[in-house]
Amino acid sequence: MSFVYGKNIKISIFGQSHSDAIGVSIDGLPSGFPIDFDKLSGFMRRRMPGQGLHTTKRREADEPEFLSGLVNGVTCGAPLTAIIRNTDMRSSDYEQLRDIPRPSHADYTSYVKYGETRDIRGGGAFSGRLTAPLCVAGGICLQLLRREGITIAAHIAQIAQVTDRAFDPVNIGEAEINILEQAAFPVLDANTGGQMLDAVEQARCDGDSLGGIIECAVIGVPAGIGDPMFDGMENRLASVIFAVPAVKGIEFGNGFAASELRGSENNDDFIIKNGSVQTKTNHHGGILGGITSGMPVLFRVAFKATPSISKEQQSISLSQKEKVLLNITGRHDPCIVPRAVPCVEAAAAIAFYDALLEPKRKI
């Protein structure tokens, strides 16, 4: 159940970190859409490992092979399926983990859920590697949304204590978006990027890891997308965003900070601007009553530090029910936040494209 998302499109993700392949099948894409494969590759590359000191050393081409749903690169209406072969795997790295769960990983909970026969290699289906097919699906949705004038862009708002400047909530420029799309390290203020990289490098040297916050903007969204109650855009976005490993929180507009503001401070007055209805400020983050207001949709996603660290940790032996000291070897990101940026964009694109297809609810 849990690997299938969507109501108006169905995105079925499959694979494990060390299975023969990972992939995705997308049912419900419109026929006649020419996928820009170069653009998709560029997007996929943004989450690729092995690009710098701050990422895992495992290297993979991660080029999706398309098995169905296309005729000459154009969607044909049948489910589009893409797979990515897993190569460069060192499964032996993980053998000891069968009995000794890594702290703050899913090793123990997956053991309870799926038993001895779960795939422990590389985290199995709980691996961040599964965000690759999510990005294939999201990358295609991004292209479909762009066709409707909707653009999604995210940046690293914070790593450890270093914070980037935030998007201007009422006015996000196309230029800014383009810079983020091309950036090796997506921040709005280039200086903070350097400091973040320093912090990550420091953590790596310490055998430790860092978390952070990603801020995401969806611009060009017409008013009226999303639905009340259980299908609000917040509900929809959260449903997909929490599929990205290590996410621990999500907030919209002013979010948690809104709880300290008074109504008179947090309310956004309506105005007429260029003949259209807008709000003067955008504390609401572009969503009211679950439905987009036409203002930029803004949300922030909290990531915990990668639980894989080189430092010795305390765990237990599941079979012996006794204390064990654990030293994790293998290759790990000291901070997955930079690579998570396209994942957040992909997740948002999936949620928005699915919501966009919702039937019109007025005569």
Next chain:
Amino acid sequence: MSFVYGKNIKISIFGQSHSDAIGVSIDGLPSGFPIDFDKLSGFMRRRMPGQGLHTTKRREADEPEFLSGLVNGVTCGAPLTAIIRNTDMRSSDYEQLRDIPRPSHADYTSYVKYGETRDIRGGGAFSGRLTAPLCVAGGICLQLLRREGITIAAHIAQIAQVTDRAFDPVNIGEAEINILEQAAFPVLDANTGGQMLDAVEQARCDGDSLGGIIECAVIGVPAGIGDPMFDGMENRLASVIFAVPAVKGIEFGNGFAASELRGSENNDDFIIKNGSVQTKTNHHGGILGGITSGMPVLFRVAFKATPSISKEQQSISLSQKEKVLLNITGRHDPCIVPRAVPCVEAAAAIAFYDALLEPKRKI
């Protein structure tokens, strides 16, 4: 679509603030469950308006009438349906809002979505009043969960700048839970409760409103509830929690604060305690890889200040496309956070009960 939730039970909510009735139909409840109606009434009373200075003056009995699904107070397997008649409505209060959307309410977005014929009276289906049927459903789920040893309790963690102490993440006492269940104003530290009420009263006098944060704990949850990827407990909880009006954020365990911690600080070592697997700390908030770890599930929900304030605000006329000054009359909560506490519990109960019914995923 959007008023129906659940996979293993289906909860269909209906009604508008000023329709003849609001209600809920719950499909999938097990046959043979004797509902404790007194307990359910007590639970409903916790979200009732008209209990003090900090709530709206609208008074309603809000006693659900059960139309189906029961034989002599015991569930029979057929969908259980309960309605609550709407009385004490003053629809005329809302006539001007047809053309002038209230800032930070859903008046404008619902207009875009549903057009002129939307129900504007009292916010229509976007009203907080719809949380009453949510609480009927949640109140029943709470009773079903309690039967499985699972208890849910929430408290006001913060209103404006006043903060209550947090739950002890590894050890939440039954006594503490019972106090919250009975409390007129649910806080862990009674002193902070008084300060919060003062702050609310002050805001009311100023014609203004306040937001806040609710912390919720789910205890007695066995390890293994929830599913990977799109059906993790975080995804599931967020899906329902964002159905509660005014919610702007959710975080699990350390949440946003986790982004500033290193892995070595945020990881939770596994230990054997009383013969069972536990974690020494609970920064993860009881969920790893979307699946419960057996530790208390802890999450925090951010509420914005009630957008209805008496202060003059700026809005527009939708028909004239021109600026209008808006003075909202009628009865409004200066702070809905206290009344939202049972709503958060109800939402969590619904998400957990649905997840609990998920088929076993191992042979």
Next chain:
Amino acid sequence: MSFVYGKNIKISIFGQSHSDAIGVSIDGLPSGFPIDFDKLSGFMRRRMPGQGLHTTKRREADEPEFLSGLVNGVTCGAPLTAIIRNTDMRSSDYEQLRDIPRPSHADYTSYVKYGETRDIRGGGAFSGRLTAPLCVAGGICLQLLRREGITIAAHIAQIAQVTDRAFDPVNIGEAEINILEQAAFPVLDANTGGQMLDAVEQARCDGDSLGGIIECAVIGVPAGIGDPMFDGMENRLASVIFAVPAVKGIEFGNGFAASELRGSENNDDFIIKNGSVQTKTNHHGGILGGITSGMPVLFRVAFKATPSISKEQQSISLSQKEKVLLNITGRHDPCIVPRAVPCVEAAAAIAFYDALLEPKRKI
């Protein structure tokens, strides 16, 4: 789960034969649709009991009370909920059935599924009475479809051995449709109607019951409705039609008879007629590959004879595990087929309206 239908609208049915009320909540209706309540009442009346010798003597007004979803009779976008109070119930008629399941009713299977606490009175949620809310939902969908130029009409194709003439598969006149809509006893050939009534009366006198076949036509359907594989129009229609009690089969176009024809006999040549693509014949029943072809959609539904008969039957005592002779008293239709005609239309309307809202699948 099982009382909720639909993807683009959600229809939640509730109630039992002898609960306080039965009803339906419909989520996803477009805002701004003025329901023709007279027409809906007329439609509901066609399934009403107590209209003649061939139906049960239980009399009920069956006028739905609308609780939500409307403002001044016009849909407002919120879920539309209608309830029908149950009156004129004689629950004592059913007490013996708690232990002695009636042959070919759901008494035994509901006992296995829901246990002792199931509602046995009048068949509980398995009663044909639940088709009343189905008809409320279907009646509204019929009005919405009519607005799109789509009309649904059914007639009694057969009762016992008496057969009505079939619809002309390629040319079904508006006049014919109108006659069926008004008819007390919906047949195309009035003579066969009399013979059918005679057969029913004879069965009633014998303390026995009859089954039959209903043929249903959907006209004015544009080509392109329905989806491949699991969401074909046949799959969709069958999903709803089998919700009507006593249905034992469904066939499309030539149906079972097609199995005896050769391809050259059963294929429908394409032609251009009045500038549009049509087929010369309509053996396919208006659906190819799950998708409508633009020709009338034609299907037939088989109903078994009402299992409630006055004749003595053999059953068992569930508690004593021994043979029992059973004499069913109470009021029962000797043939539910005439009353099932609007139910089939309602079911078809629900399936078609839901399919019609499916997003466009081409750029």
Next chain:
Amino acid sequence: MSFVYGKNIKISIFGQSHSDAIGVSIDGLPSGFPIDFDKLSGFMRRRMPGQGLHTTKRREADEPEFLSGLVNGVTCGAPLTAIIRNTDMRSSDYEQLRDIPRPSHADYTSYVKYGETRDIRGGGAFSGRLTAPLCVAGGICLQLLRREGITIAAHIAQIAQVTDRAFDPVNIGEAEINILEQAAFPVLDANTGGQMLDAVEQARCDGDSLGGIIECAVIGVPAGIGDPMFDGMENRLASVIFAVPAVKGIEFGNGFAASELRGSENNDDFIIKNGSVQTKTNHHGGILGGITSGMPVLFRVAFKATPSISKEQQSISLSQKEKVLLNITGRHDPCIVPRAVPCVEAAAAIAFYDALLEPKRKI
């Protein structure tokens, strides 16, 4: 949407007749199940083309390659994905069909639905070839059901006018089932098999095709599987069965014949046999009120004759809007019914396994 089935498991089918591969991803399989690959291959072979005169000459190994969901041949809880490469394709055979729809195929309706860019080669996603992944999923469900004591077996009940004997509705022997599983041509009465083959060969010589009926039995089903209203076993089975191309009807138990019987003839008396509740006869086909009664589930599926025939047919040019005479070349089954037998079993297995996982609905 339409290529994903299931509530408790999700089966996502993908591919087109001439895409690089076809396949299926199954989410929700229990961890720890050792798939019997030999048995699965044997099952797949039963739907394979190229086995005799009555089938298409296209030959394919059709051995699924498993990409995910397994560790050493045992399910691990992650989605199981299998693909089958398409080889031996002659796409040029289909070029003329882009403009000239074949009678009674989905060429025209898929054109309306998906436009010019639909995949016309070999019927695209509407091809019977997509039943191969359906059989992979179904074959695995069959093994899972067998573990629960449930067996599914089907035979050719009729081809053209030749009819096989029917299953004994109350007593279907294990021996009979085993014979069908091994049979090259699955009939209960071997003599009728020969006559059927003769009829098929005759049709082939005439450049024509034949339809038929498949009868399917599900034995060992405990009472209580399936749900009321929209999720009855009939609804569930029909939902999947109509995914098999060329199916035009389905009936349960006495089915259409029941419409001619009186209640006293069609009702099945309850009896106690070997200490358990059974029915003396099984006109109801093992399902009452949507729920299994513990008797064998019996249903029949009508297949139209393969629409691909060599005889000249009349069609149109979509571009020129004019009459065209069409001669279909290429390789085609004169009768797909024999190959459809495992497909019906697979479809039934999927519907039953999904229903079996439904949560218990009593305390």
